[in-house]
Amino acid sequence: MSSINxxxxxxNNVNLAEDRTLQRALEQWQPxxxxxxDDVGPExxxxxxxxxxxxxxxxxxxxxxxxxxxxxxxxxxxFLNPGDASREVHFGDHKGQKVWQDVPGExxxxxxxxxxxxxxxxxxxxxxxxxxxxTAPSMYDLRNLFQINVEEGRHLWAxxxxxxxxxxxxxxxxxxxxxxxxxxDVDNPRILGAFNEKTPDWLAFFMFTxxxxxxxxxxxxxxxxxxxxxxxxxxxxxxxxxAHHMFVGESGISRTISRTCQVMNELKTxxxxxxxxxxxxxxxxxxxxxxxxxxxTIDLFGADQSSNAASFYSSxxxxxxxxxxxxxxxxxxxxxxxxxxxxxxxxxxKEAPMLNALNEVLRDDFIKDSIAGVNRWNKVIxxxxxxxxxxxxxxxxxxxxxxxxxxxxxxxGKVISAAEWEGRKDEWLPxxxxxxxxxxxxxxxxxxxxxxxxxxxxxxxxxxxxxxxxYVRFG
Amino acid sequence: MDMxxxxxxIKQHLIDPEICxxxxxxxxxxxxxxxxxxxxxxxxxADICNGCMACISPCxxxxxxxxxxxxxxxxxxIEEQLTWEVLPAELTPEQMEVDAADIDVAASxxxxxxxxxxxxxxxxxxxxxxxxxxxxxxxxxFTNLYGxxxxxxxxxxxxxxxxxxxxxxxxxxxxxxxxxxxFPVLEGQSIGIIPPGTxxxxxxxxxxxxxxxxxxxxxxxxxxxxALTVKRVTVDHTGNPVRGVASNYVCDLKVGDKVQVVxxxxxxxxxxxxxxxxxxxxCTGTGSAPMRAMTEWRxxxxxxxxxxxxxxxxxxxxxxxxxxxxxxxxxxxxKDFIDVNLAFSRAPNQPKRYVQDVMRERAADLAQLLQDGxxxxxxxxxxxxxxxxVLTLRDIVRDAGLDWDSVAGSLKKExxxxxxxx
Numbered sequence: 011m012s013s014i015n016x017x018x019x020x021x022n023n024v025n026l027a028e029d030r031t032l033q034r035a036l037e038q039w040q041p042x043x044x045x046x047x048d049d050v051g052p053e054x055x056x057x058x059x060x061x062x063x064x065x066x067x068x069x070x071x072x073x074x075x076x077x078x079x080x081x082x083x084x085x086x087x088x089f090l091n092p093g094d095a096s097r098e099v100h101f102g103d104h105k106g107q108k109v110w111q112d113v114p115g116e117x118x119x120x121x122x123x124x125x126x127x128x129x130x131x132x133x134x135x136x137x138x139x140x141x142x143x144x145t146a147p148s149m150y151d152l153r154n155l156f157q158i159n160v161e162e163g164r165h166l167w168a169x170x171x172x173x174x175x176x177x178x179x180x181x182x183x184x185x186x187x188x189x190x191x192x193x194x195d196v197d198n199p200r201i202l203g204a205f206n207e208k209t210p211d212w213l214a215f216f217m218f219t220x221x222x223x224x225x226x227x228x229x230x231x232x233x234x235x236x237x238x239x240x241x242x243x244x245x246x247x248x249x250x251x252x253a254h255h256m257f258v259g260e261s262g263i264s265r266t267i268s269r270t271c272q273v274m275n276e277l278k279t280x281x282x283x284x285x286x287x288x289x290x291x292x293x294x295x296x297x298x299x300x301x302x303x304x305x306x307t308i309d310l311f312g313a314d315q316s317s318n319a320a321s322f323y324s325s326x327x328x329x330x331x332x333x334x335x336x337x338x339x340x341x342x343x344x345x346x347x348x349x350x351x352x353x354x355x356x357x358x359x360k361e362a363p364m365l366n367a368l369n370e371v372l373r374d375d376f377i378k379d380s381i382a383g384v385n386r387w388n389k390v391i392x393x394x395x396x397x398x399x400x401x402x403x404x405x406x407x408x409x410x411x412x413x414x415x416x417x418x419x420x421x422x423g424k425v426i427s428a429a430e431w432e433g434r435k436d437e438w439l440p441x442x443x444x445x446x447x448x449x450x451x452x453x454x455x456x457x458x459x460x461x462x463x464x465x466x467x468x469x470x471x472x473x474x475x476x477x478x479x480x481y482v483r484f485g
Numbered sequence: 486m487d488m489x490x491x492x493x494x495i496k497q498h499l500i501d502p503e504i505c506x507x508x509x510x511x512x513x514x515x516x517x518x519x520x521x522x523x524x525x526x527x528x529x530x531a532d533i534c535n536g537c538m539a540c541i542s543p544c545x546x547x548x549x550x551x552x553x554x555x556x557x558x559x560x561x562x563i564e565e566q567l568t569w570e571v572l573p574a575e576l577t578p579e580q581m582e583v584d585a586a587d588i589d590v591a592a593s594x595x596x597x598x599x600x601x602x603x604x605x606x607x608x609x610x611x612x613x614x615x616x617x618x619x620x621x622x623x624x625x626x627f628t629n630l631y632g633x634x635x636x637x638x639x640x641x642x643x644x645x646x647x648x649x650x651x652x653x654x655x656x657x658x659x660x661x662x663x664x665x666x667x668f669p670v671l672e673g674q675s676i677g678i679i680p681p682g683t684x685x686x687x688x689x690x691x692x693x694x695x696x697x698x699x700x701x702x703x704x705x706x707x708x709x710x711x712a713l714t715v716k717r718v719t720v721d722h723t724g725n726p727v728r729g730v731a732s733n734y735v736c737d738l739k740v741g742d743k744v745q746v747v748x749x750x751x752x753x754x755x756x757x758x759x760x761x762x763x764x765x766x767x768c769t770g771t772g773s774a775p776m777r778a779m780t781e782w783r784x785x786x787x788x789x790x791x792x793x794x795x796x797x798x799x800x801x802x803x804x805x806x807x808x809x810x811x812x813x814x815x816x817x818x819x820k821d822f823i824d825v826n827l828a829f830s831r832a833p834n835q836p837k838r839y840v841q842d843v844m845r846e847r848a849a850d851l852a853q854l855l856q857d858g859x860x861x862x863x864x865x866x867x868x869x870x871x872x873x874x875v876l877t878l879r880d881i882v883r884d885a886g887l888d889w890d891s892v893a894g895s896l897k898k899e900x901x902x903x904x905x906x907x
Contacts (some may be wrong), residue, residue: 074542094635227508254545261505353672382507382524389503389570464659469504470547474769 013056021066021087022372031154034288035174039185040239047188052159053144057485059473060156061361063254065089065164068247071080076473078483084160085135086167088427090243099237102326103335109239114177117325120318121175121238124327126184127201128229128245130191132162132206135218142215146450146464151212153472153481154258158219161251162417163372168244175274203410204306211448212465213266213291217278217303221380227252228331228376236328260383261468266291269466271394280398286447289463293391293398295448298440300400301421304380305408313412314349320365322483330368331375347371350406355425357406369412377405408439458482493557493907494868495546496612498529498536502569511540511549516629516747521563528566534693535675537750539629542588554612592890597861611875615904620861621751624701625898626752627669635690636679637666642710646809649807654848655717655772656810657736658698661744662710668746670711672778673755673863673903675715676748678713680734692747693731696865696905700773702780710871714774714810754863754903756782756797760793763860765851767840767874769802772866773810775905779863780823787822795859795902797823798850802840802870804831824850840870841877850884851878855892861901868906875904 011274020026026033048056059078066072068089097109113121136159146152166188173181191198199206205220209215210327230252270290277284285292312319322328323342330336338345345364350357366372381402388399404423406414418431421438451464461467471477498519499510505527512520512527519533520540540549546756551572555561559580561573619626631637643660670676676690684690692825698704699712717736718729738744756764756779762782776799786792803809806829815825828838844851854860855878864874879889896902 108713250513253510253543255504256508257506257545260505328784381506386503472547473542474547474550 018168021064021085022089024088024090024175024432026088030278032171032175032456036171036180039182042189043086043163043170044082047136047163048134050133050140050192051163052081052136052156053140055143055156057439058156059483059485061153061475061481062157062160063473066091068193073250078319080485081156081160082367084163086160086164088167088171089247090240091238091246093243097239099326101235101329102324103236103341104237104326105340107237109237109242112238113238117238117327118177120322120325120327121241122173122180124182124322125169125172125177125241125362126188126232128233129166129173129188130154130201131205131226132166132169133188134191134193134200134202135209135222137165137200137203137280138207138209138218139215142209142212145212146456146466147452148213148455148460148467149458149481150461150468150471150477151262151465152456152480154254155215156482158223158255158258158373161206164251165248168248170243172240187353202310204310207306210445211301211452211479212262212447213296214303216259216262216266217299219255219435220258220383221303221307222310223252223259223318224254224376224380227256228311228372228379230371231331232328232333235333237326247410254457260386262465263296264390265388265468266464268298268394269464270296271391272466274396275394280396289451290319291451291454291464293400293441295444297400298438298444299448300384301403301407302439304402306410308373308376308405309411312369313367313374314370315362315413316369317366319368320363323365323368331372342368347412352417352425357419357423357425373405374416377402403438423445456482491901494553495531495555495557495560495907496536497531497555497560498534498563499551499553499566499572500527500529500570501548501551501796503571504527504546506546506548506601508545510543510545514540514543516632516750517764518633519691524569525565528563528571529562530563530691531772535694535750537628542792542814546818554610556866562890577593584840591605597813600732606886607871609876612874614875614897614902616892616900616902620757620762620900622757622762623755624669624671624758626674626749626755628674628749628752630749631747633679633689633747634691634905637661637668638652638743638749638807639666639668641740641744643704643712644736644738644740647714648812654734655716656808659713659735659738660699660704660710660713661746662708663715663746664709666709668709668749670703670749671701671755672697672782673775674749674751676711676713676746676903678731678735679745679747680731681745682693684730690730692783694748694750695735696771696774696778697749698777700778702782702785706709712777712816714771714777716771741851752863753900754905756794756860756863757861759795759859759861760786761790761795763796763798765798765800765854765855765860765862767800767844767862767866769840769866770862771810772783772906773864775865777811780818784818784822785868796838796854798826798847798854799823800826800828800840800843800847802828802830802843802866805829806832839873841873844874844877844881848881848884851881852887855882856887858895858899858901861903863903863905865905866907871904871906885904 024268048293060081061078063074063076064085065087066075068091074418099105099107100111141154143152156355170185173185182390189202191200193200194206209218228250230245234242236242273290282292342364346368348359349362349367349370351360384400384402391398402423406419407421409415418426418428420426467477471479507527516539517533517535520528553575639661642662645658646655647658649655676694677694679692680690695713695715697711698714704710704712705706715732715735718732720726768776783797806812826841826843828840830837830839882889882892
């Protein structure tokens with residue numbers, strides 16, 4: 011494999027050809043990456059020619075080059091947003107100092123941990139989604155799934171680049187470990203809980219890309235503020251790609267809802283059994299999926315009070331979402347933020363030091379952004395003239411991490427008894443029966459321009475191509 | 486058509502709020518900060534968007550790619566767009582009619598170039614015939630090297646009135662030097678100038694775009710400088726006296742002054758390099774800037790013997806000869822080098838003549854050129870001329886017994902008909 015010209019094979023704007031050490035490190039890692047892709051990447055996709063977007067540079071023209079490619083031959087590139095020589099740390103204790111081009115010794119362990127945790131999610135989601143191609147509701151959706159998969163692969167490359175370039179031997183070992191952990195593996199699982207959950211069907215996939223990839227957006231946005239400049243520039247570019255993933259989720263759910271509403275209007279019914287018999291997903295089931303993915307995802311932001319969060323911020327490693335657009339002092343010492351706690355069976359708000367509550371701040375930003383999209387789904391229902399509305403559950407609902415972990419809580423935010431939870435949890439979270447029903451709809455549609463019965467076609471195609479374009483050529 | 490009383494039509498860039506997922510990619514990508522948002526919608530400022538299309542491919546949803554043909558006076562404000570839940574329909578022909586309006590030529594130079602306005606099928610939509618790709622032999626253009634956040638500085642090395650003296654709305658020929666900073670431009674591209682100071686709301690002025698009037702190797706050959714053609718704006722859209730912020734700033738610049746520059750912009754309105762290619766140029770007023778650039782580049786090639794008989798034909802309209810930029814130098818070009826056709830719509834004691842009229846007079850020659858795959862046509866100037874010019878081309882093609890759809894199809898597909906009107 012050493013005969014491969016990596017500087018050509020890997021589009022990059024980091025002068026890969028000039029850094030022999032880095033090139034050798036990547037030469038050793040690259041075959042393992044391909045093996046990993048073959049073993050746990052998209053199943054049965056080896057011979058497909060997929061209409062994919064490949065970034066060949068970071069300027070607007072080079073950003074999105076479209077063409078049919080085999081995924082195994084996808085040119086996973088390494089891109090950093092253009093640097094700004096005058097950039098300064100704009101928050102925390104180092105505010106006003108020059109940003110770091112190398113890792114300061116005292117922050118090495120924390121930065122490595124941040125990068126590894128972020129990097130671990132990228133291959134994890136590819137593993138979680140590996141069987142979905144076999145049940146894609148259309149060629150268009152199959153293409154979107156594969157686009158996400160290759161870009162998660164590229165995001166892994168981006169993190170591995172940072173590990174190899176800036177963390178020496180430790181970094182190389184961590185990069186190898188990223189390919190060794192496996193989503194859902196009992197002995198060697200992925201680091202974060204949500205990335206060990208199954209993504210068994212396309213409704214779950216759309217929910218995952220809507221909610222969980224949005225967590226990615228907020229984490230990347232916070233890292234894009236980092237004083238460690240290579241991390242900031244890398245994550246900034248990753249964000250542009252992450253947008254497509256959230257689009258797949260938001261439009262996927264929207265199209266599912268649209269088709270359900272159409273059938274409800276045709277049959278003039280809101281009877282779940284009749285709607286299911288017509289082969290579409292009833293809105294209550296969609297609400298339960300939403301509750302599940304939302305609550306699992308907001309756990310990803312971590313404990314609501316965290317000294318790690320405080321030290322990451324103060325030391326300049328990780329900022330807040332849109333740090334640059336906020337107008338406070340960007341140091342946050344002595345400030346407070348409201349967090350939730352249960353006292354005497356009741357939820358109460360209490361003031362916590364802002365720095366320790368930064369996970370909660372990011373979580374609340376995420377919640378606001380998530381709700382905006384849920385309201386857009388509701389517009390689809392409203393337009394169809396139906397009364398039901400989707401909502402996000404209370405942020406203490408079904409939590410496993412932080413002060414609210416394990417609390418029995420209704421989606422409306424009422425603390426309930428263990429008995430009531432047991433009695434009603436099937437109203438709120440997807441049941442095995444729900445999952446079996448959704449799975450029963452997952453038949454594969456491979457003809458260009460045709461869509462499974464349970465989902466509406468999109469309003470437009472990808473890259474101004476028609477909806478019935480041959481997005482995947484099956485080899 | 487009467488250009489003086491025609492209204493200014495723009496292709497207004499809009500974002501479909503039903504499809505947009507608010508990912509912020511467009512706002513982060515826009516080189517001129519034309520895109521903004523609130524909690525509800527992402528929106529485009531019509532007066533700032535230059536149609537550079539940088540935001541189109543990064544948009545994951547396609548919601549970015551929406552355009553409405555609008556009289557500039559009726560363009561949707563961002564306040565209006567922020568309240569939208571769905572995109573408005575195209576205006577009907579009746580709604581399109583607004584009072585006669587003049588336009589701020591300098592301030593809106595280089596309006597949207599490429600997108601096709603989805604007008605009704607029975608309406609002749611001249612914009613839809615414009616190519617979005619450059620000719621095959623065009624040089625590769627650099628774009629967006631400098632944005633408002635990293636503008637570069639140029640020094641004024643020349644500034645003179647290139648129309649006859651004594652008119653309020655004089656047109657200036659301004660030369661900027663970039664010193665040692667790279668600023669590669671091709672004929673047909675434009676650059677943006679940021680006027681100093683702030684607007685009425687205390688915000689920094691947005692860049693104003695001007696087409697480059699000099700060839701690729703500099704206004705002075707092998708110097709790192711460019712020339713611009715800037716008309717001093719003295720009346721607003723409704724004819725009231727006003728001093729255009731940017732155009733007056735540029736026209737008043739003194740040699741030695743420093744200006745903030747962004748760009749370059751534009752990747753399709755580019756000239757063919759092929760030595761046997763023909764160029765037909767149709768322009769009015771400051772729309773002559775790219776034509777001057779292309780002509781000068783051809784002239785330099787010819788002087789160095791690198792030119793194999795490609796024809797140059799120019800149709801140039803202005804109100805009067807005195808107001809026609811570069812009238813003097815134009816007269817000095819050899820007749821066997823360029824075929825110059827002038828049209829004056831306000832010449833004293835003369836009937837009004839527009840570029841279309843002169844094109845019709847030259848129908849026989851144009852018909853021949855239109856059948857030649859080496860012919861490239863460039864239209865630049867007031868928006869109101871565009872439809873008349875394209876309709877005239879259509880008539881000439883049909884009168885020659887040819888099929889307009891197939892001729893127009895090849896012109897567009899092969900990047901041989903370029904429209905840049907404002």
